Amino acid sequence: MLVSTKEMMAKAREGHYAVGQFNINNLEWTKAILLTAEELKSPVILGVSEGAGKYMCGYSTIVGMVNGMLENLKITVPVALHLDHGSYDAAKACIEAGFSSVMFDGSHYPIEENLAKTTELINICNEKGLSLEAEVGAIGGEEDGVVGGGECADPAECKQIADLGVTMLAAGIGNIHGKYPANWPGLRFDVLEAIKNTTGDMPLVLHGGTGIPADMIKRAIDLGVCKINVNTKCQIAFTEATRKYIEEGKDLVGKGFDPRKVLAPGVEAIKATVREKMELFGSVGKA
Numbered sequence: 001m002l003v004s005t006k007e008m009m010a011k012a013r014e015g016h017y018a019v020g021q022f023n024i025n026n027l028e029w030t031k032a033i034l035l036t037a038e039e040l041k042s043p044v045i046l047g048v049s050e051g052a053g054k055y056m057c058g059y060s061t062i063v064g065m066v067n068g069m070l071e072n073l074k075i076t077v078p079v080a081l082h083l084d085h086g087s088y089d090a091a092k093a094c095i096e097a098g099f100s101s102v103m104f105d106g107s108h109y110p111i112e113e114n115l116a117k118t119t120e121l122i123n124i125c126n127e128k129g130l131s132l133e134a135e136v137g138a139i140g141g142e143e144d145g146v147v148g149g150g151e152c153a154d155p156a157e158c159k160q161i162a163d164l165g166v167t168m169l170a171a172g173i174g175n176i177h178g179k180y181p182a183n184w185p186g187l188r189f190d191v192l193e194a195i196k197n198t199t200g201d202m203p204l205v206l207h208g209g210t211g212i213p214a215d216m217i218k219r220a221i222d223l224g225v226c227k228i229n230v231n232t233k234c235q236i237a238f239t240e241a242t243r244k245y246i247e248e249g250k251d252l253v254g255k256g257f258d259p260r261k262v263l264a265p266g267v268e269a270i271k272a273t274v275r276e277k278m279e280l281f282g283s284v285g286k287a
């Protein structure tokens with residue numbers, strides 16, 4: 001059964017580790033992530049962007065697929081199904097469809113409007129026992145076609161949103177989505193520390209977990225990050241493995257053209273990536 005992230009976040013905060021959010025794109029992705037989480041006895045959050053939601057034929061299709069896998073793969077670790085960077089309407093649609101967690105990204109609204117809309121969604125989530133992630137300060141890089149610059153969140157605004165009773169808070173601290181440029185200056189730990197000081201025990205979320213060096217990840221966890229989002233790294237790993245299979249001509253040998261064979265190396269590559277991240281985040285054995 002899907003669970004919210006509330007208990008996962010509380011345990012992560014106490015235990016000084018982070019739970020990975022891994023975005024899904026299809027059945028292979030979902031299976032690879034769930035099997036790895038089960039094998040490593042790690043809690044896990046499956047992220048779904050609005051774009052991926054459309055790609056997978058709508059939120060209820062995803063809920064059906066994930067619930068089916070939890071049962072048929074005999075998954076026992078805590079699993080949350082979470083909308084990533086949702087609009088207000090998408091958040092409502094996911095709640096309706098059976099997601100256990102949503103992110104409302106109101107970072108592009110003026111703070112008053114972000115506060116008002118976040119409050120409405122918190123009320124709905126509380127009523128249904130779901131978790132809600134809010135965002136302050138746009139996170140840079142490309143988000144479903146929208147390219148941002150990587151601004152830093154205002155700690156006072158973070159406190160305003162945290163005090164509404166959100167489950168977890170994403171705050172821009174110089175992190176960006178996608179591949180990091182060679183001249184990236186790194187995470188702003190001074191900003192993270194200021195946010196931690198104003199928001200207290202609020203579990204913080206680090207987006208753009210693909211290219212952040214291990215030592216920065218560890219320091220961010222020490223400063224209150226309890227959830228780290230990974231998307232691009234799995235995409236690159238999957239595509240590299242698939243390219244290798246084709247370039248080596250394996251699809252031309254015997255029944256190598258069978259899609260289940262073509263996609264198998266990519267699935268193994270996603271599993272390896274998820275394993276590496278769970279080990280880095282410290283969530284192994286915490287389920």
Ligand SMILES: [Zn+2]
Pocket residue numbers: 085139177207208229
């Ligand atoms: Zn993000």
